[in-house]
Amino acid sequence: MNYKRIFIEKKEDYNTEGKNLLKEFRDYLGIESLRKVRVVNLYDLINVSEEDKERIVEEILYEEVLDNLYENKLPIKENEKLFRVEYHKGQYNQREDAANQLIRILTNKEDILVQNSKVILLENISDEDLEKIKAYYINPIEMKEVPIDSFEFIVEEEARGDVEVIDGFIDFNEEELKGFKSQYGIAMDLDDLKFCQEYFKNDEKRNPTITELKLIDTYWSDHCRHTTFMTEITDIAIEEGKYKEVFQKAIEEYIKSREYVYENRQRPISLMDLATINMKEIRKKGLLDDKEETDEVNACSVEIDVDIDGRNEKWLLMFKNETHNHPTEMEPFGGASTCLGGAIRDPLSGRAYVYQAMRITGASDPRQSYEDTLPGKLPQRKITKLAKDGYSSYGYEIGAATGYAREIYDEGYVAKRMELGALVAAAPREAVYRGKAEAGDLVILVGGRTGRDGLGGAVGSSKEHTEESLHTSAAEVQKGNPAIERKIVRLFRKPEVSKMIKKCNDFGAGGVSVAIGELADGLFIELDKVPLKYPGLDGTEIALSESQERMAVVIDSKDLDKFLSHCRDEDVEATVVAKVTEERNLKMVWKGKTIVNIKRDFLDTNGIRKKSKVNVTMPMDGSYLDEIPSHIKDKDIKEAFIENLKDINIASQKGLIEGFDHSVGGSTVLMPLGGKYKLTPAEGMAAKIPVLEGETNTCSLMTYGFEPKLSKWSPFHGGYYAVIESIGKIVAMGGSYKNIRLTFQEYFERLGQDESKWGKPFAALLGAFLVQKNLDIPSIGGKDSMSGTFEDIDVPPTLVSFAVTTEKVQNIISSEFKKPNSTVALIKLDIDEKGMVDFEQLKSNYALVKELVDEGKIISATTVKYGGLARAIGEMALGNKIGFKFNEISKEELFRPLPGSLVVEFNGQVPSKLKEKALSSVIELGTTIDKEEILIGGEVIELDTLIEAYEKPLDEVFPVCKSKDNFENIDYTKGSRITRKIKIAKPxxxxxxxxxxxxxxxxxxxxxxxxxxxxxxxxxxxxxxxxxxxxxxxxxxxxxxxxxxxxxxxxxxxxxxxxxxxxxxxxxxxxxxxxxxxxxxxxxxxxxxxxxxxxxxxxxxxxxxxxxxxxxxxxxxxxxxxxxxxxxxxxxxxxxxxxxxxxxxxxxxxxxxxxxxxxxxxxxxxxxxxxxxxxxxxxxxxxxxxxxxxxxxxxxxxxxxxxxxxxxxxxxxxxxxxxxxxxxxx
Structure with a gap:
């Protein structure tokens, strides 16, 4: 085949990638002999003339200022060793895709193609070190090594033959079913497979196609249908111990709520019921009128009032949380990027514009040595750095601001990383039409094309990670193309388009089968019409492959021409692929043959309802709530204060945080790091509602709550305080607790049939339930992931609470101290010996703080987190380098956890109304001072010393940019500015x-x-x-x-x-x-x-x-x-x-x-x-x-x-x- 090979290498001055790899290989892998790393991009130009090659190189591939150019052969020094890598076939290669698009633009030809791979050259290393570097650099999920001189170009042919019918399936005995399950990689259990067998034998009276069984497997997966959360809990046992009475009373409250909501209707107890009962109860009490009622439930949606130029306008505020734990563990860049992309698609399918995102991740210590990496795992350092890059690139490229980012470190997350994204979106209420799919309506695919790089995502994410996963899961992990999704964002933001959409679903896990299959009870889908990335996919692959940047839209057939016209205007590909039918069947045809024909009633059963028992065990001895961290217990107060800020879960994450675009969209109210020196973490994220015309003073707030050490000690208290913490952070930002809405993320180990393991998510949700019950603040959404197990390692019990509300932007405050000579106080939330709070005190405290913020009497605030008051005061002081003088305080009071309590800076002295009330919950801690130091217990701690300690722990993983200005100011004032000859009033x-x-x-x-x-x-x-x-x-x-x-x-x-x-x-x-x-x-x-x-x-x-x-x-x-x-x-x-x-x-x-x-x-x-x-x-x-x-x-x-x-x-x-x-x- 005619091809020409081009090598592009950055000149040494601009070889940033090579220099960063040199540092990584030397410092992290310990290969000290390594002298230099060269990174060369290899481009094979296919079907290209010499003339076109010269143009392509000159205009697209080569930049004389930056690059060295080689043709056909790469110069290699005697003391260099090399390897070449390329992405697996079907994996999205953004560099290759961009080059192909630019070549088409330049040459106006469709047949010239380019293939891209990368060559790494290493100077002065042994063969053993070369293998070590390759093992670290090459992730077998996404790429493979290829010989330096090899060339391969495979022309995909159209898929031939028919989709397989599973002969004899309806008559398989149990052993044959087990064999089939193993051979075809079916994730459903044997009971569900038998249920399918009965259906096809008794209802359809035929053997199924493999497409049908794979489709059902996807539909009923834990990822798509929350199988674990829907499992019926038949018995609840509580272990004897100190907290049994607390747990028992909480269960009794849950039963009362069920009786109130369901009355005489019988509903099984399940984790899902426990997670949603508060919402149902509060709605029945008439306290949830703001929630939008719709059967499109891809995201939480509440109605809000938005002030625009002094007038109120009705809007929908949507929010969603989503994890991509399994994909990010496997292929960190793609998994994290599509975590954000997938989360964006959910409210986008509700026709809302996503304008701000929050990233909460869980990892084991990324500073651990390379040699400590578990077999079958990527190093934690590599996972977390590549995941950061993936999430960052997607957010920047699609134009969604990352308003808040925090990484949580716990050794349990080595089992499987937590990659969690949450976001907020909004749309004018009148721009969103909610219709019902009717016979004759059309289903249109909008956006990206389908390939093989999305097969098995739903069932894969529901599986336990094993040592072999890195070598067997490549097809389950996708890389995203945010530019396509950005086009859909623009399209859906046009009211004339959104008002035509009756229903919409995003192409998440399950592809056509789920995205289109959920839109209506009866559907006729023509798989041959589905646009493909390349030929060769068979009907099963087309039906099941996830496509990151695509929507399925239902419209009235009369609107087809208008809708397609708008798609063309926005440069978005759109194709009619299905029609809504009267018959309640999901039917798919491929190459003229029906390969899926399943009754809706059967699909909607979600398989055999599973059953389990729950045993709620007692928390471990001792109490997280009473103890100070062991590593500072024996240190003097000055050393303890400094060591506290060095804790990896307290230390600065500035190097990580500054890797995300916080300001895109121009609506960010609080940057993630505050103060002149950008060191004080914000409590959460705040952004103005994204109005297109006029000025608004309405903003949204989102916070999170979760502490792994607390949750490991007691999942019940972990869930309980996750909710309280998320609410308290809203109050610390100037918001009111009264109109907060919540959404939860649950992430737990694989439960199996272990009753004590089932007790962990049950206890966490029970704790969260109790807070919602007492405050009438409901969780109206959530996402569960129950696969956090690797061999004998489990993730910590994880219930993350996200709190969302709106507020006037002028009332928003931040955490950094604002000025010297301010009194600083603790607004304390008392905790009893069982770890429970007084909710009346909580409501009183939070209402009081809100009142004083609105009056301008509280000018900064923060919640007390892990690390106690020492952390709170330390972080508040650093942002503006405003010092603090403590009143007398004990070491225990300084470092003990105080979840739900707040530290506030008053605008001067303590407000008189507080003194009059003489509240026991208000405790003066000290005063801000105009010196850059902390004064405590007779000790002086310089703020610069604290900053050094605070920034050091993660600097090796996420270095902070510290480039100083080493140049002189330029003043040019002698020029003659040009003037316009012809004036125009409104250019x-x-x-x-x-x-x-x-x-x-x-x-x-x-x-x-x-x-x-x-x-x-x-x-x-x-x-x-x-x-x-x-x-x-x-x-x-x-x-x-x-x-x-x-x-x-x-x-x-x-x-x-x-x-x-x-x-x-x-x-x-x-x-x-x-x-x-x-x-x-x-x-x-x-x-x-x-x-x-x-x-x-x-x-x-x-x-x-x-x-x-x-x-x-x-x-x-x-x-x-x-x-x-x-x-x-x-x-x-x-x-x-x-x-x-x-x-x-x-x-x-x-x-x-x-x-x-x-x-x-x-x-x-x-x-x-x-x-x-x-x-x-x-x-x-x-x-x-x-x-x-x-x-x-x-x-x-x-x-x-x-x-x-x-x-x-x-x-x-x-x-x-x-x-x-x-x-x-x-």
Whole structure:
């Protein structure tokens, strides 16, 4: 076959990936002899002419400033050893996909293809060390080693033959059923398999197809149908001991609630019933009127009032939590990325716009040595780092802000990682239509195509992890393509589209069979119409394979043309694949033959109801609630205070947190780390409701509660205090506890038939039940995962409570101390000898705090977590380096856990109303001081000493970016700023939207706020004709506008290897280039590029031929707030600002390093970073302009600023870049 081989290697100055691998292999694997690591990307160009090859290399693969280029053969030194890896066939390769799309754009040809693999070259190592590195680097789930000189290109052929009918199945005896179960990898138990046998024998009177049995297996899996949670509990025993009376009374309360809700109806007791009974009871009491009642239950949904420009508007607030524990354990990057992608799809299917996400993860200590890795496991360090990268990339690329992130460390999570995402979404109530699927309605697949890389996800995630899993589960784990899901997000945000959708389901685990199968009782599905990634899939694979970025939508047949038209407008693939039928059967045809025909009534049984017994055991001796951590018990108070902050579950996670985009979407109210020094963790996440027009002061709050040490001691108390903690954090942020709604995540070991194991989730849910019962605060959603076992290791009993509510943004407070001379007090929640709280005291305390926050008398607050008051005060002090002087306090009081209690900073002295009430629960702890130190028990602890201790434990795993500013300020004031010849009252801005754009909404809002008319245009790429038409339309629209805005994003995922390549190709199209040159040179127009837009402007040559851009020095994505200084008055974009002005803006970038050999003295360096240089830019450059100043590019996201955002950050000044751009036309 005709192919040409190209090798691309980063020059040594930009070999960040190789340098990071060198450090990892030397420091973590202990290979000290290793001198250098080279990373080379190999591209095989297939069906390509010499002329096209030259163009592809020059325009797409090779960048002269950054790369070394080799053809056909890779130069290898004598002392180098190497290996080459490629993804398994069918696994999504974003780099390869982007290169193929760019080649199609460049050549206008469909038949040229590229295959990508990677070569790692290692200098000065032994053969033994080479094998050690390969064992660490190569995850057999996702990739394989291939010979350096090999070439293989397999052309997939259409699947041939018929789907297998299981001959003799209805007559199999028990041993034959067992053999069939083993041979075909069926996950359901033997009872369910016998139930299927009876159905096909007695009802259908035929043998089933393998598709039917695999479909049922998926439908009835624990993942899809909560089999464990629905198991009937036939007996509840409680072990004798100190807490038996507490547990017994809680069970009695549960029985009372059941009697009230069900009256005389018989309902089995189950974990699901215990998890949902509060919601049913509170709804029956008339206290849950805000919950949206709908049979579309992919996410919790409540009705809220949103204040927009002073008027109330009805909205739906949706929230959801989701785990991807099994996939992330297997393939961390893909598992974590699709955890977020899958969670987003749930409220998205409810037609809501996801605007903020929370990430809570569980791992064993990532600092453990490589040699301690268990057989059949990836190292914890590798799992957690790759998972961080996967979640981060998906969030950034789809445009969903990570408002809060926390990793929990416990040795039990070595059994299976916890990868947990929760998120909030919103939509105007009137934009969401809830209909009923009726005969004749059509089902449309919207979004991504189907491949083999999603087979077995539902049953796989329900299985226990074994030593062989790494080598046998490849098909179950997918990598996501967030750019496609972003297109669906835009499509569904259009009211004219969402109002056409009767019902919608996302393509999670189970693929077509579940996503479409759940939409209506009767369905006729034509599998041949399902769009495929490649040929060769048979009917079973098409029916069952998960597809990450796809929705199944039910519409009225009369709306088909309109709906498809809107899909084309948003560049989204959409295909009719099914029809709703009167007959209550799920029917699928493939190649003209029926391969599935199952009665709905049988499917809905969910198999044989399982039964189990529960034994609730007593907590371990001693009490978590009374003890201080053993590792500080014998230390003096100063040493203990410092050691406390070194605890891995207390220590700073700044290096991890700054790897997620917190500000995308421009609605973040609290950054995850607060204060001038960005060190004080927020209690939860807060974001303004994402209105498209007008200003809102309504924001959502989300927090979590869970402490593994408490839950391991007593699952009952773990669940109990998880709920209290999540509620207390809402109060500490300025919210009211009274209208909170909850959702739970349960994650437990494989239960089997062990009654004591069943007792753990039962006890945890019972504890959570008791809090909900006493506060009338219900959990209205949740997700369970019951497979946390690896051989004889189990995950800790895990019930995570998420609390959600809304609040006025002006009432939101944060945790860092705000000023010296403030009195700080403990609002204590008393705990009795059985570990129970007084709920009346809790309600009184939380109501009091809310009242004082609203009055401005409490200005910061935090809950007391593991680590006690010492942790609370330490973390509050660090953010702004405001010291603290303790009143007299004992060591036990300082470090003992106080769940549910709050520490508050008063705005000055203790409010008089508190003194008048003389509440015993209010205890003065001390006073903030203007020295950077903690004064306690006669000891002085410098805050810098605490910061060093606080940041050190995880710095080796998640290093904190500490790039300082080592450059001089540039002042350019001698230029003559250009002026506009012809004035325009309201200039027109064009914002084109490309595959991967995510900053268009905030850029549009910023320009509109500055007084511009704004038009957006989606560039279409589904076919060559679409692209040709889009070039012409884009060129015409550029001619009509005064300002071209290139929004931020991850265009084609910033691949291959670097960003900017898509726009470089598109804007070099003859139509577009002519229009753009005319816009700049003749029409006196302006251009603004933010982030990815700036990258494109540099690579197009519109900034300076001497400047270039590349990845950050760290090689990592970084998200933080930066201070920026205006350095030049050359550009009209800065006409409303002065040289020397400083302002704060969010930075979220992986490619933000400007390359420039020497400083420019012509005014093109527009702004510089102040105080730190997080990207490593030459001369601290943050923004540059063209020589005439008309074209501006910025690294930071200047469009993400607004009223009441980033309230816990010391914001300096306010830029006026958009106002200046509009002023130019005045």
């Amino acid at each position: 027109k801005v064009l914002i084109p939207i490309f595959t991967g754009s995510h900053g268009e909404y905030t850029m549009e809002e910023s320009f509109r706020g500055a007084g511009a008319n704004v038009e957006t245009l989606v560039f279409k790429t589904l076919s060559l004709k679409d692209m040709e038409d889009s070039y012409k339309v884009l060129a015409e629209k550029i001619k009509e506008c005064q300002i071209l805005g290139l929004a931020n994003g991850a265009l084609l995922g910033d691949e291959p290897e670097t960003g900017g390549k898509l726009l470089k190709l598109l804007f070099n199209n003859p139509y577009v280039k002519e229009a753009l040159d005319n816009h700049i040179n003749n029409d006196d127009g302006l251009i603004l590029g933010i982030g990815a837009g700036f990258t494109a402007l540099i690579k197009l040559g519109y900034i300076s031929p001497s400047a270039y851009i590349t990845g950050n020095d760290s090689g990592e994505f970084i998200s933080t707030m930066v201070n920026v200084r205006v350095s030049s008055n050359l550009s009209p974009w800065f006409s409303q600002m002065k040289v020397g002005d400083v302002y704060s803006v969010p930075l979220a970038s992986k490619e933000g390093k400007i390359i420039l050999d020497k400083p420019m003295d012509n005014g093109q360096i527009a702004t510089q970073f102040v105080g730190e240089n997080p990207t490593g830019s030459a001369f601290g450059i943050e923004a540059m302009t063209s020589l005439d100043g008309r074209v501006l590019g910025t690294i930071s996201s200047i469009d993400r600023v607004g009223k009441d955002l980033y309230k816990n950050i010391n914001i300096l000044g306010q830029h006026k870049i958009f106002q200046s751009g509009i002023k130019y036309f005045d």
